[in-house]
Amino acid sequence: MSDHDTDTSAVLDTLKDSLDHIGMHTSAEQIVAAGRARQHRRLAGTAAGVVLAAAAITGATLNSTPPAGDGVHVHTVAYTVDSQNDGTVRVTWDKQRYFEDHAGLQEALRAAGFPVLIKVGEFCRGPQDTANLNPSGVGPAVENVMRGERGGDGKVTFVFTPAAMPAGTQLFIGYLSPAQLAAVGGNPGSVERLVPSSGPLTCTTEPPPAHLRAPGGPPKK
Amino acid sequence: MRLPKRVRDVKQQEFTQFYRSDQAACLRAVLVSVGDRQLAEDLVAEAFTRAWTSWHKVSRHPAPRAWIVRTALNTRVSWWRRQRREVAWDGTHEVEDLAAAGSGLDPALLTALRQLPRRQREVIACRVFLDLDTGGTASTLGIAPGTVTAHLSRAVTALRAHLVNEEDLEVRP
Numbered sequence: 001m002s003d004h005d006t007d008t009s010a011v012l013d014t015l016k017d018s019l020d021h022i023g024m025h026t027s028a029e030q031i032v033a034a035g036r037a038r039q040h041r042r043l044a045g046t047a048a049g050v051v052l053a054a055a056a057i058t059g060a061t062l063n064s065t066p067p068a069g070d071g072v073h074v075h076t077v078a079y080t081v082d083s084q085n086d087g088t089v090r091v092t093w094d095k096q097r098y099f100e101d102h103a104g105l106q107e108a109l110r111a112a113g114f115p116v117l118i119k120v121g122e123f124c125r126g127p128q129d130t131a132n133l134n135p136s137g138v139g140p141a142v143e144n145v146m147r148g149e150r151g152g153d154g155k156v157t158f159v160f161t162p163a164a165m166p167a168g169t170q171l172f173i174g175y176l177s178p179a180q181l182a183a184v185g186g187n188p189g190s191v192e193r194l195v196p197s198s199g200p201l202t203c204t205t206e207p208p209p210a211h212l213r214a215p216g217g218p219p220k221k
Numbered sequence: 222m223r224l225p226k227r228v229r230d231v232k233q234q235e236f237t238q239f240y241r242s243d244q245a246a247c248l249r250a251v252l253v254s255v256g257d258r259q260l261a262e263d264l265v266a267e268a269f270t271r272a273w274t275s276w277h278k279v280s281r282h283p284a285p286r287a288w289i290v291r292t293a294l295n296t297r298v299s300w301w302r303r304q305r306r307e308v309a310w311d312g313t314h315e316v317e318d319l320a321a322a323g324s325g326l327d328p329a330l331l332t333a334l335r336q337l338p339r340r341q342r343e344v345i346a347c348r349v350f351l352d353l354d355t356g357g358t359a360s361t362l363g364i365a366p367g368t369v370t371a372h373l374s375r376a377v378t379a380l381r382a383h384l385v386n387e388e389d390l391e392v393r394p
Contacts, residue, residue, distance in 0.1 A: 011377045012349050015253075018330055019350075022252060023245040026266045028237040034266075035273030 033103040040076040072112035081108040089114050089160040113162040115170035121177035124203040126196040135211040139193025170197040176207050184210035247289045250346035256335045264293035286351050287361040333383035341376035
């Protein structure tokens with residue numbers, strides 16, 4: 001090996017070693033979820049901005065404002081997510097199909113600016129969070145960031161308000177699995193509570209108690 | 222068209238394995254090329270997301286890591302055009318090293334890399350972090366093999382003073 005080759009190898013090896021500790025902060029699951037959400041958008045014939053999507057994946061704040069009208073509009077067979085001009089996000093989901101792509105729904109909501117963690121069959125809370133839920137499976141203060149509206153056709157649309165989300169928190173949504181739904185008679189269908197956006201969460205597969213509704217009571221989630 | 226669940230599971234397994242084994246090398250290659258830790262993370266995440274959506278093609282690519290890095294660098298160009306966000310890369314003056322803050326990177330190293338011309342940084346990225354030979358680097362970057370050699374030689378010369386203690390190079394008797 002010539003002196004020049006030795007010299008070159010030493011420089012390149014030193015450079016390589018100096019970046020040896022560098023790795024992606026983004027998980028494979030986040031990449032897959034973002035890819036699925038993008039495929040759904042393509043299928044639905046809509047296209048959210050690439051810059052906005054990448055920022056959603058990595059949690060980065062980019063230095064430029066997305067082009068006007070670049071809200072998130074995702075329509076799949078399982079759910080729809082639509083940013084509104086007032087800053088809210090209107091969401092519908094198909095109760096029969098949301099299991100198939102809850103990761104895509106989560107990613108779409110995050111891309112729309114709403115911090116959310118969605119699981120199926122698991123119910124999580126932070127160390128300081130109360131275990132108390134109302135009979136519908138909803139925790140304290142959730143109504144400030146998420147509310148249901150029943151349309152004339154009987155369908156329920158959920159309105160999420162990112163601006164009302166307390167700092168350092170995210171909304172946890174835990175859908176009951178089919179077996180858990182059967183155990184509680186189909187109601188509640190999900191658990192919602194505000195949880196810390198960072199730090200460990202304690203999760204259980206124990207579903208909330210069944211909610212026996214009076215005739216004419218509020219709609220099931 | 223929706224894929225059968227078994228096919229989707231295989232795709233996810235393959236992709237996840239690819240991501241976990243190669244993400245660091247791709248990130249380092251792009252980081253060397255763009256000189257900004259967060260931008261590199263964004264670009265590589267975007268490239269892997271595109272790889273997921275085109276996995277049938279990328280999984281058959283002869284050099285998937287090179288595909289990721291090439292896609293990330295092409296994306297950077299399109300983001301620049303889209304955002305009209307220009308970054309000083311010419312190295313004619315020192316810039317405040319915000320990108321290195323909190324990233325665990327050596328600011329002096331970033332400064333040294335930034336002072337290299339773009340092509341030299343890209344050649345370094347391919348040769349060092351993707352383990353491509355001269356031919357593979359030339360193919361990935363779309364330049365002649367002789368140009369790769371010349372860029373590498375100049376980049377090493379420029380980096381030597383920043384990276385290697387001269388005494389360490391005296392390996393011969």
